[in-house]
Amino acid sequence: MSLLNVGSRALLANQVALQTTGNNIANVNTPGYSRQSVVVQTMPGQFTGGGYIGKGVDVQTILRNQSDLLTRQATAAAAVDAGNSARSQSLLQLQDVFSGGTSGLGTAINSMMNALSDVVSSPTDMTARNVALTSMDETGKRMVAASAQLDDIASSVNEQLKGDVNTINQLAQNIASVNDQIARAKGNGQPPNDLLDQRDQLVRNLNKYIQTTQVTADDGTLSVFVAGSQPLVLGNKAGSVSIGDPKDFGAASGQKSLLFQQPGASSMQELSGTALGGGEVAGLLSFQNSDLQEGYQLLNRMATAISLSLNAQNELGLTLDGSMGKALFADVAPxxxxxxxxxxxxxxxxxxxxxxxxxxxxxxxxxxxxxxxxxxxxxxxxxxxxxxxxxxxxxxxxxxxxxxxxxxxxxxxxxxxxxxxxMKGAAAKMQAQQLSPTQLAAASPVNAQMGAANAGTLQLASLNATGQPATTGFVPPPSPVLPATTGGGVTLTFASGPPATFTVAGNATPLMDVSATPPVPLAGPPYTYTAGQAITIDGWAITLAGAPKAGDTVTVGNALDPQYGDGYQRNTGNATALMNLRDAKMFDGATLSDGFASAMAQVGTRTQSAQYAQELSSSLAANLEGDRTAVSGVNLDEEAARLIQYQQAYQASAKMIQVAQNIFDTLITSMGH
Structure with missing residues (x-):
């Protein structure tokens, strides 16, 4: 009977081994499945006078081959990779908004500024004026379109975040449910391998959306924490997350926050984005709250600076019908x-x-x-x-x-x-206001005449209204007192020096040094004259070249005075000032014409950095997942070899039972005789 028992136990043990190996082969492609193996132990021997006689083998347990350390490392790495990937993909969409090429915003801005050069060359050419205004209209439309693209990206990210938090909440509920099943199954004294695999896979799936840490309890349940220490799953209870506006400033901030509700709690708390670590939600929030906001700010600053600068300058010039110019773009209200x-x-x-x-x-x-x-x-x-x-x-x-x-x-x-x-929303509101070519204020509202008796080499280099300092703005030179048709104006009278100086008569406000911040009164009179240096008076600036002689004069008058006739229509002082804005340093040291290229570089740098981080984290996650599957994964060659091994052992066990049966039959037959 002992030999029969030994054979029976061996047969059953090898049958379990064959079944376990078959289960491994069947689940070779099952996500999260950990390879299982049979752990057998020798049955305690029976003592006899001749020593201990073996009683065969017994199955101790079905072992789940996995490493907690490798599983946690691979899960954490996958979370970081998911976050970097989500941010990198979103940044590629943002980069498309700040792209170059003929259809890009930068080309429209440069075309707009370059078109003014034709107006400077031919101020009465309606075609040149039309091209300039059409270019401005195109710039406004492309700015609005770029802002709409950013809005679309923001909407897409928000919808993706909402979908992600729904998935997180469902996975948390599933983990809590499996926790409850594991706690119940643990009472039978054996590990529920399939449930443990299912839970680990749920945790891995969860970490694709939000990085977690896990702590195993004595009852076999797994507690899952997010943002460092916030319990998302405790035993068979699960908390929830949602996407909302930050508490302090709400929707006005343009940002989004992850709100968390603990299991059994009734209130929500705002989680810090920096504490989330990895996961797709963390990557999308980082993009939404940082990268996308920078994109909005860069675009809105360009729209604001271009609109304010061109509007202010056009309002300082004269149109073809002799009116002061109006805003070229819709008013920018902060x-x-x-x-x-x-x-x-x-x-x-x-x-x-x-x-x-x-x-x-x-x-x-x-x-x-x-x-x-x-x-x-x-x-x-x-x-x-x-x-x-x-x-x-x-x-x-x-x-x-x-x-x-x-x-x-x-x-x-x-x-x-x-x-x-x-500057919030400035790009979305940038719309050209002047579509009639006569409304482009190309002429300067001031006109200069050199004194007829001048003996020096004074020459007019430039003259245009600046509106500086802003506290006084532009004040037109005084017109002749009727019925006189000549005279008036602001007169600069020079002394040859050295150093050469000048005095001013007819001005309404003191001369200011606008190079100082804030502007300060210019030292004088008399005031020091420097060739090529602008002299600011009453919100207009005159630059002279050459050296004066004593008594030389320059008179600056109102361009609309009858003494100048219709000369203002052929004047391009203000068109030149508009065109010169192209080279004005406006965007952190970059010129207006280079501002979009600077914005492209900033967004491009962020994108390249994110792509590098994503490639690095992807490589690390793949390596750690490879290490994990090397322990937990099913190798078909290895399982096939074991299948043959256990099959032979099973056949040998069956043979042992057959032999025991023959011996038993022989014994019974002998005793019958």
Whole structure:
């Protein structure tokens, strides 16, 4: 009987081994399946006077071949790769908005500015004027189209985020359900391998969307945490996540936040984007809150600076019918600061544009530590800068250096915050306003005449209205007092020096040095004359070349005075000033014509960096997944060899039973005789 029992146990053990091997082969392509193997042990021997006699073999357990360390490492690496991949793919879409080529926004801007050169060459040519205005209309349309593309990307990212959080919530519920099944199954004393595989696969799937950490409890359940320490799954209970606007500034911030609700809790809390780590949601939030916002800021700054600069200059010129020019593009009204929902005072903040050449492609978070001090953090991703303290700029001084004029209504309390994003939506509103060629203000509103008795070599280099300083703006030179038809104007009278000097008569405001910030009165009279250096008077600037003799004069008059006739129609002073804006340093040192190329470079740098990070993380994730599957995966060659091994063992066990049966039959037959 002992030999029969040994054979029976061996037969059953090898049958289990064959079944396990067959199960491995059947699940070779099953995602998340871990190779299983039979663990057998020797049955305790039976003591006899001749020693211990073996009683065969027994199946101890079915072992699940896997490494917790490799599984966790591969899961974490896959989460980082998913985040980098999502951000990289979104940045490629953003890069398409800031692309070059003839259909790009940069080409439209350069064509617009270059078209003004034909107006300068022939101010009365209607075709040249039409081309210039049509180019402006095309620039506005492309700016609006680019803004709409950014809106489409933002909408797509938002929908993708909503889909991702729904998937996260479903996976969390599934993990909680499997946890409950594992806890129940653990009571039988053997590991539920298939359930453990299912849970690990769910965790891997979850980490594609949000990076997690896991802790195994004594009852076999797995607790899953997000953002470092927030419990998404505890035992058989699951929390939930959703996408919403940030608490402080809501939709005005243009950003999105991941909101988290713990298992059994009734309130939501906002998770920090930097704490999320990897996962597709983290990558998309990083793109939405940083990369896309930079794209909006770059585009809106271009629209704002171009509109303000060209509008201001055209409004300083004369049209063909002798009227002062009007805005070329729709008026750019700054978006006013948004107070945080947590503010405890009734203070409000306002901003206006003061200098389009100083605007930064940022929004600003103003945080007050007292009524007059605090920090300003550029968004996105800037470092806090202090204001209001000793040796620090005032709030107004800081914004003045960034092309803005700020005001405060009422004292803020410590802890109050304001989000300043004055250029928000500017690109979407950029629309050409002047479509009639006569409305292009090509002529300067001022005219210069050299004194008839001049003996020096003075020559007019340039004359145009500037509107500077902004506190006084443009003031036309005085016209002749009727009934006189000549005279009037502002007269500069020179002394030969050295150094050469001049005095001014007829001006309405003091001469200012506009190169200083803020402008200061020019030292004089008499004022020092430097050839080639602009002289700013009453919001217009004259540049002279050559050397004067004592008594030489230059008179600057109103171009509409009868003494100048219709000469203003052939004057191109303001068209030249408009064209010269092409080379004005306007975008962090880049000229207006190079501004789009600079924006392309910024977006391109971000995209290249994201692609490099994605390639690196993808390689690391693939290597770690390879290490994991080397332990857990099914090798068909190996399983085929084991199948033959266990088959032979099974046949040998069956033979052992047959032999035992024959012996038993012989014994019974012998005893019968």
């Amino acid at each position: 978006a006013q600061p948004t107070a945080a929902s947590t503010n405890t005072s009734a203070a409000s903040m306002g901003v206006t544009f003061s200098d389009p050449t100083k605007l930064s492609a940022n929004s600003y978070l103003v945080s007050f530590s007292s009524a007059t001090t605090g920090t300003i953090t550029t968004q996105p991703g800037g470092q806090p800068e202090n204001f209001g303290g000793p040796g620090q700029p005032t709030l107004a001084g800081y914004f003045s250096s960034h092309g803005l004029q700020s005001t405060l209504s009422g004292p803020p309390n410590a802890g109050d915050q304001f989000l300043v994003d004055p």
